[in-house]
Amino acid sequence: MNTLIYLPYSPWSERARWALELSQLPHQRKVYTPLLGEVALKAKIGWSQRASVPVLLTPDGALTDSLEIGRYADKHGGGWPLFPADLHAQIAEWNHRSNAVLEAARGLALPRIAEDPQALLEMIPRRLRPLAPIGALALSRYGVLRTIAKYHATAGDAAYLAVIRENLAALRGALGPDPAEGPTTLLGRFTFADITAAQMLVPAGPHHGPYLRIAPRSRFCWTVPEFAEEFSDLLRWRDALYDRYRRPTAAPPLARDEGASPPAEQP
Secondary structure, three states: OEEEEEOOOOHHHHHHHHHHHHHOOOEEEEEOOOOOOHHHHHHHHOOOOOOOOOEEEEOOEEEOOHHHHHHHHHHHOOOOOOOOHHHHHHHHHHHHHHHHHHHHHHHHHHHHHHOOHHHHHHOOOHHHOOOOHHHHHHHHHHHHHHHHHHOOOOOOHHHHHHHHHHHHHHHHHHHOOOOOOOOOOOOOOOOHHHHHHHHHHHHHOOOOOOOOOOOHHHHHHHOOHHHHHHOHHHHHHHHHHHHHHOOOOOOOOOOOOOOOOOOOOOO
């Protein structure tokens, strides 16, 4: 059985979960616990690999990137065709932009979380919070600072803000003047490009829904208020995309061929 190891509050994990569900690839899920679960994760993916999720454990080996997970799900699942052969290059380009934005957003958010006791508390599994509040907060802060070092998230706010704004502007340009109408898709049909681009809006405001479960204070640390206002049209696009395509029961095109288009309406 395929097993997804993930974090419920991670936009990287959300990309993998969305692709797995729409592709209808049978799998089970396991929530990853940072720090405490690192040794077990490395034992599964290889000791030389960085302990990072999402990870999909498959009969063919471990996949450690959401794009790879999406491609595997598309190849082995029977649901929505997320990687049409004629669009691979464009999908890879939007995934690259999404990674740039999410890495910049992480660089902005983590130092804020490290200095926010409530956000640090939200990072601790609920079962561990009553055991030793002061020690648990110290461990949480250590984990956040370690993550900053692991991903070299030290470029500075100005650089990160510029990366986010540049790529969100490119997304707006690709979607057109009224992106939430339809909702518009990036490549003329719903693909993994839309899944990965939807996560680019996390620094403007994480999606409010059951899928990306970012706790309130952490949500505050991830959100850049100026982007929430500047890119409010893209937030509406993202939320419309979720409403139409995020449900696991969303009906795929009738045929899994390269020319198939999404149906006009979803049940």
